Amino acid sequence: MSSLQSASLARVKPSATIAVSARARELKREGRDVIGLGAGEPDFDTPDNVKQAAIDAIMRGETKYTDADGMPELKQAICRKFARENGLSYEPAQIHVAPGGKPVIFNALVATLSPGDEVIVPAPYWVSYPDMVLLAGGEPVVAVGEEKDGFKLRPETLDAAITPRTKWLILNSPSNPTGAAYSRAELEALAAVLRRHPQVWVLTDDMYEHLVYGDFEYTTIAQVAPDLMDRTLTVNGVSKAYAMTGWRIGYAGGPKPLIDLMRKVASQTTSNPTSISQWAAVEALDGPQDFIAERKAAFERRRDLVVSMLNQTSGISCATPEGAFYVYPSIAGLIGKTTESGVVIDGDSTFTTELLNAEGVAVVQGEAFGLSPYFRISYATSEAVLEEACGRIQRFCASLR
Structure with missing residues (x-):
């Protein structure tokens, strides 16, 4: 039978970031304690005036x-x-x-x-x-x-x-x-x-x-x-x-x-x-734009927390980015090390898989973004969650031999 998939789609990979978030949700449904740092999605809510504008539009029949x-x-x-x-x-x-x-x-x-x-x-x-x-x-x-x-x-x-x-x-x-x-x-x-x-x-x-x-x-x-x-x-x-x-x-x-x-x-x-x-x-x-500065300040605090904790982690170095809500740490210092279960860290895909298995922290492999050996963390979540996640990453890296 001929392939159902078109030639143009056959050239394409599914989105790695969406896949990581989906895997984290799946593990949570199975009862695993998983922290998902894969999604590029602010944890803040849509401003109330924006929500109200949508409600007003519905009530006016703008549908x-x-x-x-x-x-x-x-x-x-x-x-x-x-x-x-x-x-x-x-x-x-x-x-x-x-x-x-x-x-x-x-x-x-x-x-x-x-x-x-x-x-x-x-x-x-x-x-x-x-x-x-x-x-x-x-x-x-x-x-x-x-x-x-x-x-x-x-x-x-x-x-x-x-x-x-x-x-x-x-x-x-x-x-x-x-x-x-x-x-x-x-x-x-x-x-x-x-x-x-x-x-x-x-x-x-x-x-x-x-x-x-x-x-x-x-x-x-x-x-x-x-x-x-x-x-x-x-x-x-x-x-x-x-x-x-x-x-x-x-x-x-x-x-x-x-x-x-x-x-x-x-x-x-x-x-x-x-x-x-x-x-x-x-x-x-x-509408009002003042909330942007408040949220930006929160993101900056989160960035500084994550960069600091990652740079205190064995085998990881993390540059301080100018913007967005991501960091892209290097795992060059971990390549060739072995997990407690005997898996050799031969690249960032193995690293992210083993980190998820061992500590329940979902991050995205650098391979998906075209440059290894790195991984991406989205810090668009609370400082308490980020502190816990970075602590788990530190523990996992310290366990490698």
Whole structure:
């Protein structure tokens, strides 16, 4: 019998982060004491004013279809957000709204990639980027940002990765999985390379922009290099800053010809995001923003706790990230060691499996993000839970021989 699976899907792996979270939930249902640090989901609740806006929308009967790529009221709110926070001037016709950040990125790639087109994906990368490129018919080209460079793409690395077939560069700042964020100077250096290659478009995923720590000043590439705005898609959403992961609203601003193509994709796939979520997102973007600073301070305390405890763990070293709610510790010092049950730690996949088996801590292997030997922790949970989890990691690493 011929294979049911399509050739394009056969090139793709399931999401590792979703798999880890599902495994943690499964073990919990079986009665295991499991701490899941795999999901990139804030533990804070959606703000009450946003919830109320959704209830009000339901009561007003705002429960019908909207335009395929977002209703005018939300597009106008997104334009105001881009102007207020990023100094970027967009018209509503330059805005695309979809059911989450993933579909925004997918729509852009499907709309623009032909077989053989290349997309530069800096590693460590969010697990979905390379697979979305493959599904859209393109070829991901991985360009590694080393830990010594803060896990960030060097201009010379970018330059070396570009070929005549390069269509896109994907930038994610602050990054999932490392929390690394590009400074204005670092973005300017990448922009200088891109100016020499006018065929390369930039897709910047700014989902974690509000979660940067210390005195780090957030900028996005179209803000730093306005001359690149006519080939830049600036992607964002309400999931992380507003704790609205389940509401599924992502958005982007970009050149109208690109947005028109993305709307065409949306019209034949998902169609519009939920009308009620769109009205909630209007309130999120236009309403009070003061809670963001309070939550950011909580995330920063959690980051400092986790980094400190991991750096006191035998065989682990952990860089301090600029943003997001992830750390990406190295287990180079544990490779070759053996667990009490006789399993040799030969890489980060073995490490994460044995950590879950021995101590009930679910984290994601670095292999899934394109750079080993590391693992990712999401610290989007309480300090008490993080302290317990890091204590278990310390105990597991201390037991290795």
